[in-house]
Amino acid sequence: MMQFNVAGLLKGPVGGSQRHQVDETSLALEDAQVKRLWGSITLVRINEGVWVKGNLQARVVCTCSRCLRPYDTTLPFLFNETYHPTVDVTTGVPVALPDGAEADTTIDTHHILDIEEVVRQDIILAIPMKPLCQSNCAGICPHCGKDLNETSCDCPQEMVDPRWATLLGLLSTTKK
Numbered sequence: 001m002m003q004f005n006v007a008g009l010l011k012g013p014v015g016g017s018q019r020h021q022v023d024e025t026s027l028a029l030e031d032a033q034v035k036r037l038w039g040s041i042t043l044v045r046i047n048e049g050v051w052v053k054g055n056l057q058a059r060v061v062c063t064c065s066r067c068l069r070p071y072d073t074t075l076p077f078l079f080n081e082t083y084h085p086t087v088d089v090t091t092g093v094p095v096a097l098p099d100g101a102e103a104d105t106t107i108d109t110h111h112i113l114d115i116e117e118v119v120r121q122d123i124i125l126a127i128p129m130k131p132l133c134q135s136n137c138a139g140i141c142p143h144c145g146k147d148l149n150e151t152s153c154d155c156p157q158e159m160v161d162p163r164w165a166t167l168l169g170l171l172s173t174t175k176k
């Protein structure tokens, strides 16, 4: 569950809180697949609205940047966001959002607070820039394309970068 009805919390005093368990079986992201999302979050009534904090973990399928194989990894992340109401909880009158408040962090007119969009952004940020299936992943041979974790190949270890090859060729001709 990533949507919470916070009408009761909003009607209550500042400092009032609720604790919820999150356990989602899947969540679609553009670049990665989340198999499971779990953890606990606390919703706290503050003057501006509801402050949501939590410790969450996502089981994500990443693609190794060296061998290009998919692998599972668990990414823990902290959730910390303030949500603003769009209507007054007792009168139903629309309320202006404070400067800088984003649509992702508003509580809708039915007092539903939805953490999904921010969770999505948090997971994307938690995914490493260059994911590795294992720290010593041998990767793929750039010459023959074999996965060097599974097999070895006979390609020369030190292949010269083609951009340098031209230059080296020039040098060897001028020496003669």
Ligand SMILES: [Zn+2]
Binding pocket: 064, 065, 066, 067, 068, 069, 132, 133, 134, 137, 138, 139
């Ligand atoms: Zn790998």
Ligand SMILES: [Zn+2]
Binding pocket: 141, 142, 143, 144, 145, 146, 153, 154, 155
């Ligand atoms: Zn090779």
